[in-house]
Amino acid sequence: MKLSKFFMPTLREAPQDADNISVKLMFRAGMIRKLASGIYEWLPLGLRVLQKVEGIVRQELNRVDGQEVRLPVIQPKELWMETGRWQVYGKELLRLTDRKDSEFCFAPTAEEVITNMVRRDVNSYRQLPILLYQFGLKFRDEIRPRFGVMRSREFIMKDAYSFHASDGDAQKWYGILYGAYEKIFTRCGLAYKPVEADSGPIGGNHSHEFMVIADTGEAEIALCACGYAANTEKAEVSEAPARTADPSKLHPMRDVPTPGLYTVEDVAKFLKINKKQFIKTLFFLADGAPVMALVRGDHELNENKLRRLLGAADLEKAPQHIYEAIAGCPAGFAGPVEIKTKYAPGKDTKPLTKVIADNALKNVFNGVSGANKGDTHTTGINAGRDYAPDAFADIHVAAEGDLCPKCKAPLGFKRGIEVGQTFKLGTKYSKSLKCNFSDEHQKEMPMVMGCYGIGITRTVAAAIEQAHDDWGIIWPPAIAPFEFSLVSIESGDKAVAEASAAVYAAIEAAGMEALWDERDERPGVKFKDADLIGLPWRIVVSSKTLKDGECEFKRRAEKDAMRWKLAEIPAKLKELKAEIK
């Protein structure tokens, strides 16, 4: 491709609203433009990368007998009513009405549609298993789109769905897809880590997220040298060894005034006591029933863990009026001591059913918590002596200082960008949509499903996030929009033009692509643009080297250039081609 004809509007400065490195570089390199909040246009350079990633994904999925389909983005309400998600999905689901007042949604995902398709035409165990996938435009009306294409409202997702005659087969295929994902992200040149993910109400270790390790990632990952890795939304922790307190060191409880101070932060500062001494008190409604949860002051409660422990389908923070009815005091001053007797039932509030304390609280002696009185906290609280929860359990978000659930070594933490997820769905959708098959005994059974997503657009952003420098992007060869930047210095010079054309032809002949900068521009302009768009390899043709029968070759990721004899170019290109997996 000749750069003079290529629609690649590069920018010296990034737009003001570009809020992270990858989106800045994508804007500057002329890969994307923004149309509206969370909605982006992909220009030719960007699209090429998208297509490279899609190509790799397609190849690896076809290799495990996946079959590509294309599903509608406008989907009828009726289907979503069948699974109940029309209500459950909430505002993230973009709803539309046609001229006949029929209701539709714009696909945020495609379980309903694919399951509907399969239930219609797949009826026998002989047709199973089957793996179908698509690259589809998705729309999720995010509350706050940000980080450009990383968390946009409209995006391209590869979604794959598998259907099986048995749970064992689904499990086996889960492993096959997991392997395919490893190959995909490796080929894309990404440093990634598969981590255990929270699998929602279904439970079990049937979901993994593929994380690209990057400091700017939105997800936090807990890692251990033993191999354990999990999203902190899910990560379990081992209970710390129990400590026993010297009875003579236990203080009596005492109420202290803390006027207007209701956050752990403020009270800790005021009383000059470490946050770890605090017992943080939270109220939830588990399927409507009030529950009190206690965690250490420096910990965050993990709602997934609490929900699973309680066996609840739905868990939400208790609204303020319920909080205040239970604690009998303004929000911020509740504590575990005598909480059940303090409870003052209102007309529409149910009684407090359970008090769950995090394991870490077993080792908190002389703790501090709210006194269930306005503007007052209690010090000297000790578990057992002063309060007795219904259960101690692991309910906090894994944090620095926690121990690995497998080997009890201290956990480490990193940030990551979620680029893919594998999920064993079970029969959740096949049951609600009656996607059944006849087994060999003519017995009708629901199919067992798996679903597997890859954020294509996000993967592109993650690759940039992971590999760039002050000058621009550094593409891994396998997903680069072109393999080569071919730069002609003084492109008007006849010898330079001819030699450049010859190099260009050689690159094409080797089955690769070059973006040929034959513009009438100064060398500096060309080099700046080349560095910005970050193609992996650069060949410079100029009269300076041409007189020795040479051109210049440089890798984007390396500092120094080398000389190539023109005659040896085909051989060199062959070597480079082998580097692309």
Add this chain to the structure above:
RNA sequence: CGGGGCGUGGCUCAGCUGGUAGAGCGCUCGCUUCGGGUGCGAGAGAUCGUGAGUUCAAAUCUCACCGCCCCGACCA
């Protein structure tokens, strides 16, 4: 949804104690230059987000709306 901020050529921004618009980059033309965004000259391009109000006069002041961004709440 709560708090804060911002909307001025394609991009980055100035002008905002009222007198209907500027710069740099980019673009066009000419000359110049040719290994890290060359220099000079000449141009094109803006109903200052929208609507209403105040005023002789509004980019500038007031109100409403729209859009965008940040922080928070929320979240398969």
